Amino acid sequence: MNIKQKAARSTKVKKQKMALRDQVWGKVDESRLWDRTKNNGFTTLPRTxxxxxxxxxxxxxxxxxxxxxxxxxxxxxxxxxxxxxxxxxxxxxxxxxxxxxxxxxxxxxxxxxxxxxxxxxxxxxxxxxxxxxxxxxxxxxxxxxxxxxxxxxxxxxxxxxxxxxxxxxxx
Known part of the structure; x- marks a missing residue:
């Protein structure tokens, strides 16, 4: 899978996750969530x-x-x-x-x-x-x-x- 394909897949997966989250919790106050792209002080961890x-x-x-x-x-x-x-x-x-x-x-x-x-x-x-x-x-x-x-x-x-x-x- 090349970089463009990975980005497209990532966008698709994110949209699916957001749709499911909205279905389960409705409108969520985004300011109360951790977003690694907007917050400092994070590290990368293996999912394992x-x-x-x-x-x-x-x-x-x-x-x-x-x-x-x-x-x-x-x-x-x-x-x-x-x-x-x-x-x-x-x-x-x-x-x-x-x-x-x-x-x-x-x-x-x-x-x-x-x-x-x-x-x-x-x-x-x-x-x-x-x-x-x-x-x-x-x-x-x-x-x-x-x-x-x-x-x-x-x-x-x-x-x-x-x-x-x-x-x-x-x-």
């Missing part, structure tokens, strides 16, 4: 993120989920897949850690993400995790699946959903 989250947390130590930490990193990254962290306490808070041990807990989750290969980290003058490189999670999950470390049902759910949304990373 809920499935990626489950698998990543399964790969982590039991009772020590890593996905909220990964999500906080993802919400700071741009297309170069690189983040410079200037405040570990801020990232710990964004990851959901608020106790006196927030930074210690966050450090543990960052170490686990690095150990699992989802990120690569380098220390700098502001801390152990000042520089972070984020890798494509699909590639790593496929590698874990090929080694038998991801539940088949969850992997197939991820594969199926990735096919639905047009992601080719698992092929």
């Amino acid at each position: 993120f809920p499935l990626l989250a489950q698998i990543m947390d399964d790969l982590a130590d039991k009772g020590k989920p890593v996905f909220n930490t990964y999500l906080a990193l993802w919400c700071r990254v741009f297309d170069e897949s690189f983040i410079e962290i200037k405040s570990s306490i801020q990232l710990a808070t964004e990851s959901g850690f608020a106790s006196q041990r927030a930074v210690t807990t966050w450090n543990g989750r960052m170490s686990k993400l690095a150990e699992l290969g989802f990120i690569e980290v380098e220390s700098g003058p502001l801390g152990e995790f000042q520089y972070v490189l984020i890798y494509n999670p699909y590639i790593l999950i496929k590698e874990y699946y090929d080694k038998g470390e991801v539940q088949k049902g969850k992997y197939l759910a991820l594969f199926t959903r990735s096919q639905e949304v047009g992601a080719k990373d698992l092929e």
Whole structure:
């Protein structure tokens, strides 16, 4: 499908979605909705993120989920897949850690993400995790699946959903 065809399909799908929304809710106050084309402060997320989250947390130590930490990193990254962290306490808070041990807990989750290969980290003058490189999670999950470390049902759910949304990373 070329660019022109994609744009035409996108317009058609949007019209269909808007017609259905209007049918279900009637006139909606547009000022109360989030529109990524009009609002700042958004990021691009894979449509498979809920499935990626489950698998990543399964790969982590039991009772020590890593996905909220990964999500906080993802919400700071741009297309170069690189983040410079200037405040570990801020990232710990964004990851959901608020106790006196927030930074210690966050450090543990960052170490686990690095150990699992989802990120690569380098220390700098502001801390152990000042520089972070984020890798494509699909590639790593496929590698874990090929080694038998991801539940088949969850992997197939991820594969199926990735096919639905047009992601080719698992092929």
